[in-house]
Amino acid sequence: MGVTIADVASRAGVSKTTVSRVLNGKGEINENTVLRVRTAISELGYVPSAGAVGLARGTTQMIGMLVPDTAWAWAGIVQAVVETLETEGFGLRMLTWNRGEESLRRLGLQVAARSFDGLLVMEPEGAMGYITELHEEGLPVVLIDDRFQRPGFPYVATTNRLGGEQAARHLLEIGRRRPLVVAGPETFGCTRERLDGFLGVYAQAGIEIDRSSIVRGDFQFERCRSAVARAVADGLEFDSVFAHNDPSAAGVLAALHAAGLWVPQDVAVVGFDDVEMASYTYPALTTVRQPMREMGEAAARLLLDHVRGSPKAAPSCVVPTSLVIRGSTTGPSAN
Known part of the structure; x- marks a missing residue:
């Protein structure tokens, strides 16, 4: 059983x-008492439940943001x-999600x-x-969702299936x-969406892609480089690669170069996300642009609407992807 409010009170x-009054900031409480309660919370690692906290709106002019870490991949969203x-x-107020329970x-x-x-x-x-x-206890929450999680509260997402379709076309x-x-991790909804969209367009063109032509890279440069190197070594024939994110695509480029294959003459490569590095690879990477800045702005505005209790607040928002064409598919003799 986890730490309870009774444990904090006892400590x-x-x-x-x-303890409840301290959590909610209500009433006149001796400063020493407040300090003892907060010290007990810290020592015990107590996580207040939403029901234990009287959530108030519109009092701080601050928005919290919980992110997985401070990696460069999220810079566009955060800046927007x-x-x-x-x-x-x-x-x-930025909070990082990199220490689990802590x-x-x-x-x-x-x-x-x-x-x-x-x-x-x-x-x-x-x-x-x-x-x-x-959220259920009253705190306005918006998820910036690139994994197709679809929670029970407002979210901003992008069109992963459409992105897969755009790459295939x-x-x-x-x-x-x-x-x-x-492909990306099997457990991510965005992986399934991107893959289904891609395979669907090829199927409509009368081309069934064999499962042996789908390898796992889990969004990681080295795993993708190794996966493509194995495919080449195994004699798998392919004239193009669709990688489910741009670091994966960079790993693909490295593997193809090491194998003596020219991009795009021998193999065309398409990534996903359009992070800054995509325009600096050699050749520059054709990629499906995930609209990071637009998603960040839409999420902030959506949350502010809910914080202010606007009757026009939308339940959620979807921002479409677009294809950015560069040299990894349209270089010399690509056609």
Whole structure:
């Protein structure tokens, strides 16, 4: 059983009611008592449930944002969130999700302290249940979802299936009929969406892609490089590769170069995301653009609508992908 409010009360030498008052910031409480309660919370690792905290709206002009880490891949989303919030007179309190239960405890303490009016969430591994509870108890929450999770609260997503379709149509247009797919993690909804969209377009063109032509790279450069190197060594014939993110595609380029294959003359390559590195690879990477900045701005505006209780607040929002064509598919003699 996890740590309870009764455990905190016992450690601090106060009543459960007093702990609740400290969590909610209600009433006149002696500073020493508040310190004892907060010390007990910290020592015990107590994560306040949403029901134990009186969630208030519109009091801090701050928005919380829970992110998996501070990796460069999220820079576009975060920058758009910051700019949008600043325009609306709100600040941003960043929380990272990289220490599991410790991160969850920190989030609980921030919620308990009413440090923000609403919460933006990205990839809350292992915390979706708690995030959902916060929403159900009254905290405005918006998920920035690139994995097709579709929670029971507002989200901003992109069109992963359409992105797969866009990649397939482009490869077919340049005459590539034997693609290799380097897929993301099987557990991610976005992987299934991107794969289904891609395979569907080829099926409509009368081309059934064999499962042996779908390898796993799990969104990682080295795993994708190794997967493609094995495919080449095994004699698998392919004239193109659809990689499920841009670091994967960079791994594909490295493997093809090491095998003495020219891109795009021998093998055309398409990635997904259009992160900054995509334009710096050699050749520059054709990729499906996941609209990071647009998703960040849409998520911030959607959350602010819910924080303000706007009657026009949308339940969710989907921002479409687009194809960015560069040299990895349209270089010399690509057709």
